[in-house]
Amino acid sequence: MKIKLDLHPIYNDSREIEASLLKGIEDAVTKRATELEIIPGKGSGALKKTVVRFLERPEIRAQYHRIEKDGDNWGRLFVHFRWARLQEKKHEPIPEERIDYKCFCCDAAVSTRVDREALDEGPTEVRIEECPSCGSPNKLTFQLKKRGDVSVRAVSGYEE
Ligand SMILES: [Zn+2]
Incomplete structure:
Protein backbone atom coordinates (compact mmCIF):
# COMPACT_ATOMS: atom_id res chain seq x y z
CA MET A 1 0.00 0.00 0.00
CA HIS A 91 8.99 -15.95 12.50
CA GLU A 92 12.67 -16.73 12.27
CA PRO A 93 13.62 -19.30 14.87
CA ILE A 94 15.82 -18.08 17.67
CA PRO A 95 19.32 -19.33 16.98
CA GLU A 96 20.44 -22.09 19.28
CA GLU A 97 22.91 -21.09 21.93
CA ARG A 98 25.89 -23.42 21.99
CA ILE A 99 28.95 -23.91 24.12
CA ASP A 100 32.10 -26.03 23.74
CA TYR A 101 33.43 -28.53 26.25
CA LYS A 102 36.44 -30.80 26.18
CA CYS A 103 35.71 -34.51 26.32
CA PHE A 104 37.09 -35.85 29.64
CA CYS A 105 38.32 -38.96 27.81
CA CYS A 106 39.78 -38.00 24.42
CA ASP A 107 40.13 -34.23 24.83
CA ALA A 108 38.08 -33.53 21.70
CA ALA A 109 36.33 -30.15 21.59
CA VAL A 110 32.60 -30.82 21.46
CA SER A 111 29.89 -28.25 20.83
CA THR A 112 26.69 -28.68 22.79
CA ARG A 113 23.38 -26.91 23.29
CA VAL A 114 22.78 -24.58 26.22
CA ASP A 115 19.38 -25.12 27.83
CA ARG A 116 18.48 -21.67 29.18
CA GLU A 117 15.11 -22.85 30.41
CA ALA A 118 16.65 -25.48 32.64
CA LEU A 119 19.20 -22.97 33.91
CA ASP A 120 16.44 -20.48 34.74
CA GLU A 121 15.03 -22.97 37.21
CA GLY A 122 18.28 -23.54 39.05
CA PRO A 123 21.86 -22.33 38.82
CA THR A 124 23.10 -25.62 37.38
CA GLU A 125 21.98 -28.24 34.92
CA VAL A 126 23.53 -31.69 34.70
CA ARG A 127 23.20 -33.91 31.69
CA ILE A 128 25.06 -36.85 30.23
CA GLU A 129 26.15 -36.80 26.61
CA GLU A 130 28.16 -39.21 24.52
CA CYS A 131 31.31 -37.78 22.98
CA PRO A 132 30.90 -37.90 19.17
CA SER A 133 34.62 -38.71 18.79
CA CYS A 134 35.23 -41.53 21.28
CA GLY A 135 31.74 -42.41 22.46
CA SER A 136 32.51 -41.98 26.15
CA PRO A 137 29.74 -40.58 28.34
CA ASN A 138 30.51 -37.07 29.54
CA LYS A 139 28.73 -35.79 32.60
CA LEU A 140 28.22 -32.11 31.85
CA THR A 141 27.55 -29.54 34.52
CA PHE A 142 26.27 -26.25 33.15
CA GLN A 143 26.42 -23.30 35.48
CA LEU A 144 24.75 -19.93 35.13
CA LYS A 145 27.15 -17.14 36.08
CA LYS A 146 26.24 -13.77 37.56
CA ARG A 147 26.34 -11.88 34.28
CA GLY A 148 24.21 -14.44 32.48
CA ASP A 149 27.17 -16.26 30.97
CA VAL A 150 27.13 -20.03 31.05
CA SER A 151 30.08 -22.28 31.82
CA VAL A 152 30.29 -26.02 31.32
CA ARG A 153 32.46 -28.66 32.96
CA ALA A 154 32.86 -32.22 31.69
CA VAL A 155 33.74 -35.21 33.87
CA SER A 156 33.41 -38.94 33.40
CA GLY A 157 29.81 -40.02 33.07
CA TYR A 158 30.53 -43.71 33.74
CA GLU A 159 28.66 -45.10 36.72
CA GLU A 160 30.99 -45.61 39.66
ZN1 LIG B 1 35.81 -38.17 23.61
Missing part, protein backbone atom coordinates in the same frame (compact mmCIF):
# COMPACT_ATOMS: atom_id res chain seq x y z
CA LYS A 2 1.22 3.46 -0.94
CA ILE A 3 0.22 6.82 0.45
CA LYS A 4 0.56 10.15 -1.35
CA LEU A 5 1.05 13.42 0.41
CA ASP A 6 0.71 16.47 -1.78
CA LEU A 7 2.06 19.63 -0.20
CA HIS A 8 1.20 21.89 -3.16
CA PRO A 9 -1.97 23.41 -1.69
CA ILE A 10 -0.31 24.31 1.61
CA TYR A 11 3.20 25.16 0.42
CA ASN A 12 3.26 28.56 2.19
CA ASP A 13 1.80 27.46 5.51
CA SER A 14 4.62 25.99 7.57
CA ARG A 15 2.34 24.92 10.43
CA GLU A 16 0.09 23.02 8.02
CA ILE A 17 3.14 21.42 6.42
CA GLU A 18 4.38 20.19 9.78
CA ALA A 19 0.94 18.80 10.65
CA SER A 20 0.57 17.13 7.26
CA LEU A 21 3.98 15.51 7.47
CA LEU A 22 3.26 14.18 10.95
CA LYS A 23 -0.08 12.83 9.81
CA GLY A 24 1.50 11.28 6.71
CA ILE A 25 4.02 9.34 8.77
CA GLU A 26 1.35 8.36 11.29
CA ASP A 27 -0.95 7.12 8.50
CA ALA A 28 1.83 5.13 6.90
CA VAL A 29 2.66 3.48 10.23
CA THR A 30 -0.96 2.68 11.16
CA LYS A 31 -1.79 1.34 7.73
CA ARG A 32 1.52 -0.47 7.36
CA ALA A 33 2.12 1.36 4.08
CA THR A 34 5.25 0.40 2.19
CA GLU A 35 5.72 3.83 0.70
CA LEU A 36 4.83 7.42 1.47
CA GLU A 37 5.23 9.73 -1.50
CA ILE A 38 5.72 13.35 -0.58
CA ILE A 39 5.22 15.95 -3.29
CA PRO A 40 6.60 19.32 -2.29
CA GLY A 41 5.84 20.84 -5.66
CA LYS A 42 7.81 21.91 -8.68
CA GLY A 43 10.64 24.32 -8.09
CA SER A 44 10.08 24.45 -4.33
CA GLY A 45 13.61 23.76 -3.15
CA ALA A 46 13.03 25.36 0.24
CA LEU A 47 10.00 23.21 0.94
CA LYS A 48 11.89 20.11 -0.08
CA LYS A 49 14.60 21.02 2.40
CA THR A 50 11.99 21.44 5.13
CA VAL A 51 10.66 17.98 4.33
CA VAL A 52 14.11 16.42 4.41
CA ARG A 53 14.91 18.10 7.74
CA PHE A 54 11.62 16.79 9.12
CA LEU A 55 12.43 13.26 7.96
CA GLU A 56 15.87 13.43 9.54
CA ARG A 57 14.57 14.09 13.04
CA PRO A 58 15.58 11.09 15.15
CA GLU A 59 12.03 10.26 16.31
CA ILE A 60 10.81 10.34 12.69
CA ARG A 61 13.90 8.60 11.32
CA ALA A 62 13.24 5.67 13.68
CA GLN A 63 9.94 4.93 11.94
CA TYR A 64 10.93 4.38 8.33
CA HIS A 65 13.52 2.39 6.44
CA ARG A 66 14.98 4.80 3.89
CA ILE A 67 14.30 7.87 1.75
CA GLU A 68 14.52 7.87 -2.01
CA LYS A 69 14.83 11.17 -3.82
CA ASP A 70 13.24 11.54 -7.20
CA GLY A 71 15.67 12.50 -9.91
CA ASP A 72 13.39 14.81 -11.90
CA ASN A 73 12.72 18.44 -11.03
CA TRP A 74 9.39 17.65 -9.42
CA GLY A 75 11.46 16.85 -6.40
CA ARG A 76 9.29 14.09 -5.07
CA LEU A 77 10.45 12.16 -2.04
CA PHE A 78 9.65 8.54 -1.39
CA VAL A 79 9.75 7.32 2.16
CA HIS A 80 10.06 3.55 2.30
CA PHE A 81 8.84 1.44 5.16
CA ARG A 82 9.76 -2.14 5.81
CA TRP A 83 6.95 -4.01 7.50
CA ALA A 84 7.25 -7.31 5.65
CA ARG A 85 10.83 -7.63 6.77
CA LEU A 86 9.89 -7.10 10.39
CA GLN A 87 7.18 -9.74 10.20
CA GLU A 88 9.59 -12.22 8.63
CA LYS A 89 12.03 -11.63 11.44
CA LYS A 90 9.41 -12.51 14.02
Whole structure:
Protein backbone atom coordinates (compact mmCIF):
# COMPACT_ATOMS: atom_id res chain seq x y z
CA MET A 1 0.00 0.00 0.00
CA LYS A 2 1.22 3.46 -0.94
CA ILE A 3 0.22 6.82 0.45
CA LYS A 4 0.56 10.15 -1.35
CA LEU A 5 1.05 13.42 0.41
CA ASP A 6 0.71 16.47 -1.78
CA LEU A 7 2.06 19.63 -0.20
CA HIS A 8 1.20 21.89 -3.16
CA PRO A 9 -1.97 23.41 -1.69
CA ILE A 10 -0.31 24.31 1.61
CA TYR A 11 3.20 25.16 0.42
CA ASN A 12 3.26 28.56 2.19
CA ASP A 13 1.80 27.46 5.51
CA SER A 14 4.62 25.99 7.57
CA ARG A 15 2.34 24.92 10.43
CA GLU A 16 0.09 23.02 8.02
CA ILE A 17 3.14 21.42 6.42
CA GLU A 18 4.38 20.19 9.78
CA ALA A 19 0.94 18.80 10.65
CA SER A 20 0.57 17.13 7.26
CA LEU A 21 3.98 15.51 7.47
CA LEU A 22 3.26 14.18 10.95
CA LYS A 23 -0.08 12.83 9.81
CA GLY A 24 1.50 11.28 6.71
CA ILE A 25 4.02 9.34 8.77
CA GLU A 26 1.35 8.36 11.29
CA ASP A 27 -0.95 7.12 8.50
CA ALA A 28 1.83 5.13 6.90
CA VAL A 29 2.66 3.48 10.23
CA THR A 30 -0.96 2.68 11.16
CA LYS A 31 -1.79 1.34 7.73
CA ARG A 32 1.52 -0.47 7.36
CA ALA A 33 2.12 1.36 4.08
CA THR A 34 5.25 0.40 2.19
CA GLU A 35 5.72 3.83 0.70
CA LEU A 36 4.83 7.42 1.47
CA GLU A 37 5.23 9.73 -1.50
CA ILE A 38 5.72 13.35 -0.58
CA ILE A 39 5.22 15.95 -3.29
CA PRO A 40 6.60 19.32 -2.29
CA GLY A 41 5.84 20.84 -5.66
CA LYS A 42 7.81 21.91 -8.68
CA GLY A 43 10.64 24.32 -8.09
CA SER A 44 10.08 24.45 -4.33
CA GLY A 45 13.61 23.76 -3.15
CA ALA A 46 13.03 25.36 0.24
CA LEU A 47 10.00 23.21 0.94
CA LYS A 48 11.89 20.11 -0.08
CA LYS A 49 14.60 21.02 2.40
CA THR A 50 11.99 21.44 5.13
CA VAL A 51 10.66 17.98 4.33
CA VAL A 52 14.11 16.42 4.41
CA ARG A 53 14.91 18.10 7.74
CA PHE A 54 11.62 16.79 9.12
CA LEU A 55 12.43 13.26 7.96
CA GLU A 56 15.87 13.43 9.54
CA ARG A 57 14.57 14.09 13.04
CA PRO A 58 15.58 11.09 15.15
CA GLU A 59 12.03 10.26 16.31
CA ILE A 60 10.81 10.34 12.69
CA ARG A 61 13.90 8.60 11.32
CA ALA A 62 13.24 5.67 13.68
CA GLN A 63 9.94 4.93 11.94
CA TYR A 64 10.93 4.38 8.33
CA HIS A 65 13.52 2.39 6.44
CA ARG A 66 14.98 4.80 3.89
CA ILE A 67 14.30 7.87 1.75
CA GLU A 68 14.52 7.87 -2.01
CA LYS A 69 14.83 11.17 -3.82
CA ASP A 70 13.24 11.54 -7.20
CA GLY A 71 15.67 12.50 -9.91
CA ASP A 72 13.39 14.81 -11.90
CA ASN A 73 12.72 18.44 -11.03
CA TRP A 74 9.39 17.65 -9.42
CA GLY A 75 11.46 16.85 -6.40
CA ARG A 76 9.29 14.09 -5.07
CA LEU A 77 10.45 12.16 -2.04
CA PHE A 78 9.65 8.54 -1.39
CA VAL A 79 9.75 7.32 2.16
CA HIS A 80 10.06 3.55 2.30
CA PHE A 81 8.84 1.44 5.16
CA ARG A 82 9.76 -2.14 5.81
CA TRP A 83 6.95 -4.01 7.50
CA ALA A 84 7.25 -7.31 5.65
CA ARG A 85 10.83 -7.63 6.77
CA LEU A 86 9.89 -7.10 10.39
CA GLN A 87 7.18 -9.74 10.20
CA GLU A 88 9.59 -12.22 8.63
CA LYS A 89 12.03 -11.63 11.44
CA LYS A 90 9.41 -12.51 14.02
CA HIS A 91 8.99 -15.95 12.50
CA GLU A 92 12.67 -16.73 12.27
CA PRO A 93 13.62 -19.30 14.87
CA ILE A 94 15.82 -18.08 17.67
CA PRO A 95 19.32 -19.33 16.98
CA GLU A 96 20.44 -22.09 19.28
CA GLU A 97 22.91 -21.09 21.93
CA ARG A 98 25.89 -23.42 21.99
CA ILE A 99 28.95 -23.91 24.12
CA ASP A 100 32.10 -26.03 23.74
CA TYR A 101 33.43 -28.53 26.25
CA LYS A 102 36.44 -30.80 26.18
CA CYS A 103 35.71 -34.51 26.32
CA PHE A 104 37.09 -35.85 29.64
CA CYS A 105 38.32 -38.96 27.81
CA CYS A 106 39.78 -38.00 24.42
CA ASP A 107 40.13 -34.23 24.83
CA ALA A 108 38.08 -33.53 21.70
CA ALA A 109 36.33 -30.15 21.59
CA VAL A 110 32.60 -30.82 21.46
CA SER A 111 29.89 -28.25 20.83
CA THR A 112 26.69 -28.68 22.79
CA ARG A 113 23.38 -26.91 23.29
CA VAL A 114 22.78 -24.58 26.22
CA ASP A 115 19.38 -25.12 27.83
CA ARG A 116 18.48 -21.67 29.18
CA GLU A 117 15.11 -22.85 30.41
CA ALA A 118 16.65 -25.48 32.64
CA LEU A 119 19.20 -22.97 33.91
CA ASP A 120 16.44 -20.48 34.74
CA GLU A 121 15.03 -22.97 37.21
CA GLY A 122 18.28 -23.54 39.05
CA PRO A 123 21.86 -22.33 38.82
CA THR A 124 23.10 -25.62 37.38
CA GLU A 125 21.98 -28.24 34.92
CA VAL A 126 23.53 -31.69 34.70
CA ARG A 127 23.20 -33.91 31.69
CA ILE A 128 25.06 -36.85 30.23
CA GLU A 129 26.15 -36.80 26.61
CA GLU A 130 28.16 -39.21 24.52
CA CYS A 131 31.31 -37.78 22.98
CA PRO A 132 30.90 -37.90 19.17
CA SER A 133 34.62 -38.71 18.79
CA CYS A 134 35.23 -41.53 21.28
CA GLY A 135 31.74 -42.41 22.46
CA SER A 136 32.51 -41.98 26.15
CA PRO A 137 29.74 -40.58 28.34
CA ASN A 138 30.51 -37.07 29.54
CA LYS A 139 28.73 -35.79 32.60
CA LEU A 140 28.22 -32.11 31.85
CA THR A 141 27.55 -29.54 34.52
CA PHE A 142 26.27 -26.25 33.15
CA GLN A 143 26.42 -23.30 35.48
CA LEU A 144 24.75 -19.93 35.13
CA LYS A 145 27.15 -17.14 36.08
CA LYS A 146 26.24 -13.77 37.56
CA ARG A 147 26.34 -11.88 34.28
CA GLY A 148 24.21 -14.44 32.48
CA ASP A 149 27.17 -16.26 30.97
CA VAL A 150 27.13 -20.03 31.05
CA SER A 151 30.08 -22.28 31.82
CA VAL A 152 30.29 -26.02 31.32
CA ARG A 153 32.46 -28.66 32.96
CA ALA A 154 32.86 -32.22 31.69
CA VAL A 155 33.74 -35.21 33.87
CA SER A 156 33.41 -38.94 33.40
CA GLY A 157 29.81 -40.02 33.07
CA TYR A 158 30.53 -43.71 33.74
CA GLU A 159 28.66 -45.10 36.72
CA GLU A 160 30.99 -45.61 39.66
ZN1 LIG B 1 35.81 -38.17 23.61
